[in-house]
Amino acid sequence: MISKGNKLYSILKIKCPQCHEGAFLERKVYDFSAFTKVRKSCPNCGLNYHVEPSFYYGSMYVAYALGVAIMVAMVILNFLLFEAFSFLRTFGMVVGAVITTAPLMNAIAKIIWANFFFHYKPKWKK
Numbered sequence: 001m002i003s004k005g006n007k008l009y010s011i012l013k014i015k016c017p018q019c020h021e022g023a024f025l026e027r028k029v030y031d032f033s034a035f036t037k038v039r040k041s042c043p044n045c046g047l048n049y050h051v052e053p054s055f056y057y058g059s060m061y062v063a064y065a066l067g068v069a070i071m072v073a074m075v076i077l078n079f080l081l082f083e084a085f086s087f088l089r090t091f092g093m094v095v096g097a098v099i100t101t102a103p104l105m106n107a108i109a110k111i112i113w114a115n116f117f118f119h120y121k122p123k124w125k126k
C-alpha cells in the first residue's frame, strides 16, 4: 500500500525519515517512562535527529494543527451520532479524544516535523 520512499510510510510507522528503517523514538508511543523522546540518531543509518538545540519545539505547530483536526472530527462525529447538538457533550468528546491520543499526536507531530527537514535516501551512507 504505502511503500518506503513515501513520507507517509515514515510518519505512520514513526521510522527514520532518511532510511525508513531505524527507530525514531526511544520507546513505544504509550510508554510514559520516556514520553515521546526522540533518539539522538538513527540506529540504522546514523542520521542525527537533533540538528540543533530545541529542534522539535517547532513540532508544536504541527501538534496544534493535529489538535484542531481532532476537534473538527469530534464535532462532525457529534453531528452524525446525535440529533440534538450539545456543547458540553461535544466539549467532553474533544477533551477525551485529545487526552487519550496526546502521546500518539505528540509523536506524529515530531515525525512530521522531522520529515519537513529530512528526506528519504534509498542508498544512505554513514
Ligand SMILES: [Zn+2]
Binding pocket: 016, 017, 018, 019, 020, 021, 022, 042, 043, 044, 045, 046, 047
Ligand atoms: Zn535512518
